[in-house]
Amino acid sequence: MSELDSVEELYQQVILDHNRTPRNFRKLEDADRSAEGHNPLCGDHLWVFVRMEGNRIGDITFYGAGCAISKASASMMTEAVKGKSRQEAEELFERFRRLVMGGDGGSLGKLAAFSGVSEFPVRVKCATLAWHTLRSALEGKEETVSTE
Amino acid sequence: MRSAGDLIGISTRKRAEHGFDVERIRRDFPILHQSVFGKPLVYLDNAATTHKPRIVxxxxxxxxxxxxxxxxxxxxxxxxxxxxxxxxxxxxxxxxxxxxxxxxxxxxxxxxxxxxxxxxxxxxxxxxxxxxxxxxxxxxxxxxxxxxxxxxxxxxxxxxxxxxxxxxxxxxxxxxxxxxxxxxxxxxxxxxxxxxxxxxxxxxxxxxxxxxxxxxxxxxxxxxxxxxxxxxxxxxxxxxxxxxxxxxxxxxxxxxxxxxxxxxxxxxxxxxxxxxxxxxxxxxxxxxxxxxxxxxxxxxxxxxxxxxxxxGVGLDAVSAYESELLAHATETIGAIEGIRLIGTARKKASVLSFLIDGIHPHDIGTILDKEGIAIRAGHHCTQPLMKRFGVPATARATVSFYNTREEIDALAAGIRKVKKVFA
Missing domain, CATH: 3.40.640.10 (Type I PLP-dependent aspartate aminotransferase-like (Major domain))
Incomplete structure (x- = not known):
């Protein structure tokens, strides 16, 4: 067993890849909803932009700076929820949160790469920041989301 | 300090090297003698808080x-x-x-x-x-x-x-x-x-x-x-x-x-x-x-x-030893490719704040933690200062007189591991 086991479990290749080249990493000019998220503990700071098409997420982007976990999570979230309804996105967040807390998130596709986070309780906030921010954007809240 | 060193016969090599018997000092701090994730604890978060000698x-x-x-x-x-x-x-x-x-x-x-x-x-x-x-x-x-x-x-x-x-x-x-x-x-x-x-x-x-x-x-x-x-x-x-x-x-x-x-x-x-x-x-x-x-x-x-x-140890001896440690850390860590030191004042003590190209300090902290190395990653309650340097956070190792050169070397090895994970 390698000594880096749990670290490698946390920083899986797909996460490192999304950290290096985050997808949908830009401001969305025609967004009709957006929200700001902040993790004061380590300074993760990001914005999520959403354009709804009816009840569905027509387009979603994010922008900001943060650790690999928060950035990769935001990047993969944008891919996972595009085209989903608000309710479906909420439901996915619930399952994602169960996963990173060490529970059973069910079938999560690529998002299952975040299972290693559960071994690092202080990093759960990093993994869920983008999701909290998305929820805030969908609810149309104005204030900054803080994970503290 | 010399008298304390003279009383204890061991670690003469280290004492000769530093003029400071760090092994003797370490014995006074019970918390230092433990493993974290199967590795000997390397505590380099002394600016956050220091450990307590048995007498305290x-x-x-x-x-x-x-x-x-x-x-x-x-x-x-x-x-x-x-x-x-x-x-x-x-x-x-x-x-x-x-x-x-x-x-x-x-x-x-x-x-x-x-x-x-x-x-x-x-x-x-x-x-x-x-x-x-x-x-x-x-x-x-x-x-x-x-x-x-x-x-x-x-x-x-x-x-x-x-x-x-x-x-x-x-x-x-x-x-x-x-x-x-x-x-x-x-x-x-x-x-x-x-x-x-x-x-x-x-x-x-x-x-x-x-x-x-x-x-x-x-x-x-x-x-x-x-x-x-x-x-x-x-x-x-x-x-x-x-x-x-x-x-x-x-x-x-x-x-x-x-x-x-x-x-x-x-x-x-x-x-x-x-x-x-x-x-x-x-x-x-x-x-x-x-x-x-x-x-x-x-x-x-x-x-x-x-x-x-x-x-009792003597602050002059402490300062001199810690300066040596910091110089060793600055040299060793500073020489690693992709490292940027934040804070290079001509008069410095204890603190080595650094960044690694493309790796967030929080990720550095997590990986080092698994190596048993405790550092701080964050804004260090100095957000305006971080803004001045245009960074959201830094990784920070801070030395005390109970730290050793070997621990600095362990930190350097840890940093190389961080780079490997993110390679």
């Missing part, structure tokens, strides 16, 4: 086992012992920083409370609308926010002295900011985020030539540098017990007696009074005027023990 732990528990009692009013034996030990700790602090009198030493919870005390008493009395308080760009939040609150309340102005890219205060610029409306200069002695040692003595001279009093935030400095408040000439000096190998929840405000005498009390309550009627209360004399309620007796006594321990 034993002093506190002995107090509770034998002497515990309230102070200053008991007629019984235990109270007398407690009072004597508590006031004895005050004298130890007084001597440690070379204050003129024990009554100039006020026990508080920590540096933060000490600064708030000055802001809420001296500040509220002296600062009016349009007046100014002068700080620097490298202050900890605890030496920013209390002044901001004061300025907001009084419609006063907070001025901020700039630093250069090495993290050194621009002294000429700083002096220019000292004006006729400046009511107080508040400056950090040793920066927790950069390691910069500020020329506080010169700052005091500059300020005093204009009649401006100076508060020094000594939270980091006291554990690493010899501090002599009378040589510095400062009006206030604040520090925390837990950063100097003492307990948490105890700290010190030094103030010149004539200033403290003029200041209104901080909190009202028991112990800070001479007499109370519903019409009027006569306040107690110094230092009790500023110590309302039952103080943190046990931890004050513990702080006294920590100071005794540190002076």
């Amino acid at each position: 732990i034993e002093t506190v528990s002995r107090f509770y086992e034998r002497d515990n009692s309230n102070i200053h009013r008991g007629l019984h034996q235990l109270s007398e012992r407690s009072t004597k030990a508590y006031e004895g700790a005050r004298v130890k602090v007084q001597k440690f920083i070379n204050a003129a009198e024990p009554r100039e030493i006020i026990f508080v919870r920590g540096t933060t409370e000490a600064i708030n005390l000055v802001a809420r008493t001296y500040g509220r009395k002296q600062v009016d609308a349009g007046d100014e308080v002068l700080i620097t760009e490298m202050e900890h939040h605890s030496n920013i926010v209390p002044w901001q609150m004061l300025c907001e309340e009084k419609n006063a102005i907070l001025r901020v002295g700039p630093i250069n890219d090495r993290g050194e205060l621009l002294l000429e610029e700083f002096e220019k900011l000292m004006g006729p409306r400046t009511k107080l200069v508040a400056v950090v002695h040793l920066s927790n985020a950069l390691g910069t040692i500020n020329p506080v003595r010169r700052i005091v001279e500059m300020a005093h030539s204009r009649g401006i009093p100076v508060l020094i935030d000594g939270a980091q400095a006291v554990a690493h540098l010899t501090v002599d408040v009378r040589a510095l000439g400062c009006d206030f000096y604040a520090f925390s017990g837990h950063k100097i190998y003492g307990p948490t929840g105890i700290g010190v405000l030094y103030g010149k007696a004539e200033l403290l005498e003029e200041m209104p009390p901080y909190q009202g309550g028991g112990d800070m009074i001479s007499s109370v009627t519903f019409e009027k209360t006569i306040y107690n004399k110094l230092p009790h005027k500023f110590e309302a309620g039952t103080p943190n007796i046990a931890d004050a006594i513990g702080l006294g023990a920590a100071i005794g321990y540190l002076t």
Whole structure:
């Protein structure tokens, strides 16, 4: 067993890849909803932009700076929820949160790469920041989301 | 220190190398001898808090086992012992920083409370609308926010002295900011985020030539540098017990007696009074005027023990050894490709703040933790300073005299592992 086991479990290749080249990493000019998220503990700071098409997420982007976990999570979230309804996105967040807390998130596709986070309780906030921010954007809240 | 080394025959190689018997020191700190994730603990987060030598732990528990009692009013034996030990700790602090009198030493919870005390008493009395308080760009939040609150309340102005890219205060610029409306200069002695040692003595001279009093935030400095408040000439000096190998929840405000005498009390309550009627209360004399309620007796006594321990080792020896360690760390870590050091002042102590290209400090911290290496990753309660350097956070290793060269090498190896994970 390698000594880096749990670290490698946390920083899986797909996460490192999304950290290096985050997808949908830009401001969305025609967004009709957006929200700001902040993790004061380590300074993760990001914005999520959403354009709804009816009840569905027509387009979603994010922008900001943060650790690999928060950035990769935001990047993969944008891919996972595009085209989903608000309710479906909420439901996915619930399952994602169960996963990173060490529970059973069910079938999560690529998002299952975040299972290693559960071994690092202080990093759960990093993994869920983008999701909290998305929820805030969908609810149309104005204030900054803080994970503290 | 030499005598301690001579008593113990082992580690002669290390002693020859450093002139400092670190193995002997390490035996005094029980917490250091443990594994974290199967690796020997390498504790390099000393700016956050320091560990406690056995003598401090034993002093506190002995107090509770034998002497515990309230102070200053008991007629019984235990109270007398407690009072004597508590006031004895005050004298130890007084001597440690070379204050003129024990009554100039006020026990508080920590540096933060000490600064708030000055802001809420001296500040509220002296600062009016349009007046100014002068700080620097490298202050900890605890030496920013209390002044901001004061300025907001009084419609006063907070001025901020700039630093250069090495993290050194621009002294000429700083002096220019000292004006006729400046009511107080508040400056950090040793920066927790950069390691910069500020020329506080010169700052005091500059300020005093204009009649401006100076508060020094000594939270980091006291554990690493010899501090002599009378040589510095400062009006206030604040520090925390837990950063100097003492307990948490105890700290010190030094103030010149004539200033403290003029200041209104901080909190009202028991112990800070001479007499109370519903019409009027006569306040107690110094230092009790500023110590309302039952103080943190046990931890004050513990702080006294920590100071005794540190002076036993000798701060000159500590400073010299830690400088060597920091130089070794700067050289070893600085040589790793992709490393950027934040804070390269010519006069530095203890702190190595760094970034690795393309890797967030939080990720560095997590991976090092799994190697048993404790560092800090974050803004270090210096968000304006992080902004000045254009970074959200740094990774920060801070050395103490119980750290070894081997631990610095372990940190370097850990950093190479971080790079490998992210390669």
